[in-house]
Amino acid sequence: MSQLGDGFVFVIVVILLLWWLVHRFNRWLHAPPSLRLRRLAQDGPVDADESVVWLETCGYEVLSGKHRIPLAVAVDDGPMQATRLYFDYLVQKDDCYYLVKIDRARKPIEWTPSGLRDRLLAFTLMFPECEGIVIADPKGQTIHTVRFKVEDE
Incomplete structure (x- = not known):
């Protein structure tokens, strides 16, 4: 009997687990695209330096x-090696989001x-x-917006 x-x-637990997985997948699938950016906007603190002003x-x-x-990178069957991508700010203008890279003299x-x-x-x-990506040069007082578009050949 036991x-x-x-x-x-066991069957009840498996059914509940499957229902939870389907529910989480559905929430992820139907999440608005800007949700990821809104989370990113809450992550990094903003120091009020000259670039921000x-x-x-x-x-x-x-x-x-x-x-x-x-990020992690592996070449052929080698071990995963850590690396990173950096950007300076996430900004918003006219309900559009932009990543900002500050143009620096050491890496033009x-x-x-x-x-x-x-x-x-x-x-x-x-x-x-x-x-797009905003390239800002506070010293030279210039701002450029870079956009990419995949073209059909």
Whole structure:
């Protein structure tokens, strides 16, 4: 008799677990695209430095700052090795989100299509909800917005 009861409890637990998994998958599937960015906006603290003040005077609302995205890379069958992608701020302007990279003298931006692709395309692929990537130079008082579009050949 106890085996019948154990089997019944096991079936109930499996059904509840499957229902929970389907429910979580459905919530993830139907979550709005900007939900990930809203979570990201709550993560990084914003220090009121000259870059933040300057971006705000240019009409951007600085939501968060100094983000580090951990990645792992493996070559062939080798071990996974850690690396990171960095961007400086997440901003919003006119209900559109933008990632911000501050242009620094020690690692200047190469303003060619291939240079921009090599340096910034990973951010666009990781955050397709963003309207583009803002390259800001507070010292030179310039802002450029970079957008990528996949073209049909």
